[in-house]
Amino acid sequence: MPDSLISRTDSAYSYQLLIKQLLYAPLANNPEQEIVYRDQWRGNYLTLRERICRLANALTRLGVKAGDTVAVMDYDSHRYLECFFAVPMLGAVLHTINVRLSPEQILYTIDHAEDDILLINSDFLPILDQIKGRIDTLKGYVLLNDEAQSPHSSIPIAGEYEELLAESDTHFEFPDFDENTRATTFYTTGTTGLPKGVYFSHRQLVLHTLGVVTALATPLSQGRLHRQDVYMPITPMFHVHAWGLPYAATLMGLKQVYPGRYVPDHLLELIDREQVTFSHCVPTILHMLLKSPLAEKIDLSRWKVIIGGAGLSKALCLEAMRKGIDIFTGYGMSETCPILTLAHLTPEMFDLSVEEQAVIRCKTGVPLPLVQLRVVNEQGGDVPHDGRSSGEIVVRTPWLTQGYLKDHRASEKLWDGGWLHTSDVANVDGRGYVKITDRTKDVIKIGGEWISTLELEDIIAHCPAVAEVAVIGQPDDRWGERPLALVVRREEGEEKAAEKGILNFVREYTEKGMISKQVVLLKVRFVEAIDKTSVGKVNKVALREKYL
Amino acid sequence: MPDSLISRTDSAYSYQLLIKQLLYAPLANNPEQEIVYRDQWRGNYLTLRERICRLANALTRLGVKAGDTVAVMDYDSHRYLECFFAVPMLGAVLHTINVRLSPEQILYTIDHAEDDILLINSDFLPILDQIKGRIDTLKGYVLLNDEAQSPHSSIPIAGEYEELLAESDTHFEFPDFDENTRATTFYTTGTTGLPKGVYFSHRQLVLHTLGVVTALATPLSQGRLHRQDVYMPITPMFHVHAWGLPYAATLMGLKQVYPGRYVPDHLLELIDREQVTFSHCVPTILHMLLKSPLAEKIDLSRWKVIIGGAGLSKALCLEAMRKGIDIFTGYGMSETCPILTLAHLTPEMFDLSVEEQAVIRCKTGVPLPLVQLRVVNEQGGDVPHDGRSSGEIVVRTPWLTQGYLKDHRASEKLWDGGWLHTSDVANVDGRGYVKITDRTKDVIKIGGEWISTLELEDIIAHCPAVAEVAVIGQPDDRWGERPLALVVRREEGEEKAAEKGILNFVREYTEKGMISKQVVLLKVRFVEAIDKTSVGKVNKVALREKYL
DSSP: OGGGBOOOOTTSOOOOOOGGGGGHHHHHHOTTOEEEETTTEEEEHHHHHHHHHHHHHHHHHTTOOTTOEEEEEOOBOHHHHHHHHHHHHTTOEEEEOOTTSOHHHHHHHHHHHTOSEEEEEGGGHHHHHHHTTSOOSOOEEEEEOOSSSOOOOOSOEEEEHHHHHHTSOSOOOOOOOOTTBEEEEEEEOOSSSSOEEEEEEHHHHHHHHHHHHHHHHSSSSTTOOOTTOEEOOOSOTTSGGGGGHHHHHHHTTOEEEEOBSOOHHHHHHHHHHTTOOEEEEOHHHHHHHHHSTHHHHSOOTTOEEEEOSSOOOHHHHHHHHHTTOEEEEEEEOGGGSSEEEEOOOOGGGGGSOHHHHHHHHTSOBEEOTTOEEEEEOTTSOBOOSSSSOOEEEEEEOTTSOSSOTTOHHHHHHHTGGGSEEEEEEEEEOTTSOEEEEEETTTOEEETTEEEOHHHHHHHHHTSTTEEEEEEEEEEETTTEEEEEEEEEESSOOOHHHHHHHHHHHHHHHHHTTSSOGGGGGOEEEEOSOOOBOTTSOBOHHHHHHHHO | OGGGBOOOOTTSOOOOOOGGGGGHHHHHHOTTOEEEETTTEEEEHHHHHHHHHHHHHHHHHTTOOTTOEEEEEOOBOHHHHHHHHHHHHTTOEEEEOOTTSOHHHHHHHHHHHTOSEEEEEGGGHHHHHHHTTSOOSOOEEEEEOOSSSOOOOOSOEEEEHHHHHHTSOSOOOOOOOOTTBEEEEEEEOOSSSSOEEEEEEHHHHHHHHHHHHHHHHSSSSTTOOOTTOEEOOOSOTTSGGGGGHHHHHHHHTOEEEEOBSOOHHHHHHHHHHTTOOEEEEOHHHHHHHHHSTHHHHSOOTTOEEEEOSSOOOHHHHHHHHHTTOEEEEEEEOGGGSSEEEEOOOOGGGGGSOHHHHHHHHTSOBEEOTTOEEEEEOTTSOBOOSSSSOOEEEEEEOTTSOSSBTTBHHHHHHHTGGGSEEEEEEEEEOTTSOEEEEEETTTOEEETTEEEOHHHHHHHHHTSTTEEEEEEEEEEETTTEEEEEEEEEESSOOOHHHHHHHHHHHHHHHHHTTSSOGGGGGOEEEEOSOOOBOTTSOBOHHHHHHHHO
16 A cells, blocks of 8 residues: 555655654753762763763774674663663664673674674673683773772773763764664573574664553552652663663653662662662562661662562562562563563552452563563464463564574574564463463473463462472473472471471462362472572573483 | 664564554453443443444445545544544544534545545534535545434435444454554644645554653653543544544543533533543633533542643633642644643642742643754754743654645645744743744734733733733834734723723733833724634634734
């Protein structure tokens, strides 16, 4: 239907959705709102704009041009926020390197993404020292340094970030270009195989920002983000744009706080001192924060926290709620920019008991605007929305990676049949709330019946003796698989009695019909610690290798 | 930079921004929320989807195909909402006819837009009777009828809306197509010349919806739209998509109330009965509502109202505030989809006096996200943001008409230099609030000095004896122009004394330096009524013709 496309008069401005436009609103409405980095730096949106321009000039002087790739290895900082804008606004690609990968994996991603320039925090120079001489693509290094003196390193540094900015002009005319220009790239931290690169365009990031703000700002009260909130990420900025929230916070002109390296007591101090009201993190970090003695001393009752990256257990949810924290689940993955769903409560749900509210807060949530989310069975049909029937989550939204970088086969598998396959198994209840029960590859099949390891983990986590738990499937001749619980205990003690205690605890749930009877086949093994991936998720592949 | 565009793997879904996607969120999250039409019809989002499908089937049976134009002449109704979706979702164009135009003008717009099918409320058949036989393009008529019996008319009706829907299937597979496909068309109700057609694509309407929700949902409290609000338009749906709010309300899954013809007491009854909390209207309608005795009897203290289409006077603003109404200004025009700015208060401003708050609520406002708004002098340079220096508002946003339909010269003039020219003269204060002082063509030049007729009107409106006022410029040999105030009085009485009262009233403001001394040249003329355009704006062109 070419003749029904709108015609554009010659002089009309063709408005491409570009990251630079996210800055218009805060600069017009709230330019003096604060942006804070630890106790080291305070600026505002005017400063942000000025430093983005300086950075663009500095990078241009280092030879960066449209289409080049600029990599960053830093903690969460105002500098990182500046890179979130300046690099894509130049038409270049921002590669947010996962600093928790092994040096060999980091080398692989630098090579694979064909990075041209690397901005690196002095703390990470030792990683670079291990792989130097084998990096083919990098043409320059910029040092990010919080210390007064320069670190010792054999890396040929082109300049220190603040010095380069100080030398650079405060104005830069950012060009217009196609909104489908690649803006960011990073690598999925899968538990098997080589890291896979995902990538997002300016258009995708702008639309993700609008979708996220629309979903977070519209609820009446619970889990609501508004213009007076103070935002601090506790999911690394290298990890799926810190869930895109730095872009959303900027569009809304919020006060933003960047905490540097994640040290629990330092995070708590920042929450207290800067009056942080909105964050997001994985369950592990929240657990660490809550068990700090400092958490008892500060008021967390104005703090709203989205939990993602791993399932939120009811036990942790209730513990956070007891502290007054407005906690709820968000869901997404590297391939999805990331946010797909949020588990907000509706106002009527506040009449429910705290326990019942926690169940909803721990759900995966309801889809964001523009997200077309289906839970499908193996034939591709939608499962009934009965809270029980499960299938794989497949999605279409305007902000999904359109493939894996230079990996046609994996790209086609991801997008099989025109839907992005999440590999997450879920059900949908009558109110439309999605609940992930497991990853397709992690599900346990006992005697022909699928058992959710997440559900079983959640039950065991409630057992008073248990500090942490992960469940994997142990091959079994008779049953196919049996559940094996790897348990970190709160206190040392006799193992046999402790195991019996856990088994009895679980039996209460099976007897009440709250989980399949098959789980009485549970075995328990006590371990020192549970292996995690670089982003803090339980690494079930590693656990299986180690314990099976 | 073609090589830096993101690559899309063969199977990936190319997500075009289409109006149908606005329905995903309410259907997933809140399908049983109500949609109400007067006391005649109640449905919900499931019904809405079903009726959209039925309408699409009915229109297809009438021969409507992608690229065709479907025109509507109706009051604000659930049927109109269904057309807002079904027609563009078919790939056809929705022409929202301004029913307040003269029959000759309506004929002109039907011909000019090349309408194929017309859906017409029985109330408007007499208009059609006046122009029938001269309509070349229309191939079919669908009747919209609230009455039990069919009206008498010689128009060849293909069917009645409800009957056609009842005969149609409840499923329709809406196709994907290019997001730049034209979705809507309507005509500017200018006060001079022939109506000019503007047009908007699916992409533009989706982005406008996201921009509007983002701007309305994010404030802490004042003027905030949230998921528990109940929405009722009081700006006609034919007028710039009722400011796009029906799309925004649908995306958010709000309860929606459609009032039919605007009868003040009926509107008040609906606000009361359906617990309406969010509306938008022109000052004239609000004035009519507030002066109804019924307004004294019902609680308006939960009602949030955006005022647009004409400047909000401080007097009307204060009157509304006294009733507890959360009133504030929105700004836009037919060419801009429409919303560009909103005059929200920041939380600190609640410390100001009521009078001072009213001044801000009457400002034009701050730009929405993604809106690049400049106030420029005749050389195209930005004026200082000092609240005094004035210039023309020019804009770039993703939701501006890309021209006037089949009018190259006017299109190029509108987009001169790559910015959409609003012809509105404004200043910007130090906090970024824009304030329109006049239309470029309506400004009065007294002794070489520009005077804002809006400011002068606002002062005169505060005079107790004045019910309504419009100021125009009267040619004057000595001064160039002198201000002439056309005044509708509250009570009859001796004209000479009344004029003196007004002149003395204005003099107090000039003596305090609140407006230029030049306005003491004011003349007053008492009139029965002030001429309005079809959308309720003061028609200064008509006033000049009549009184000069």
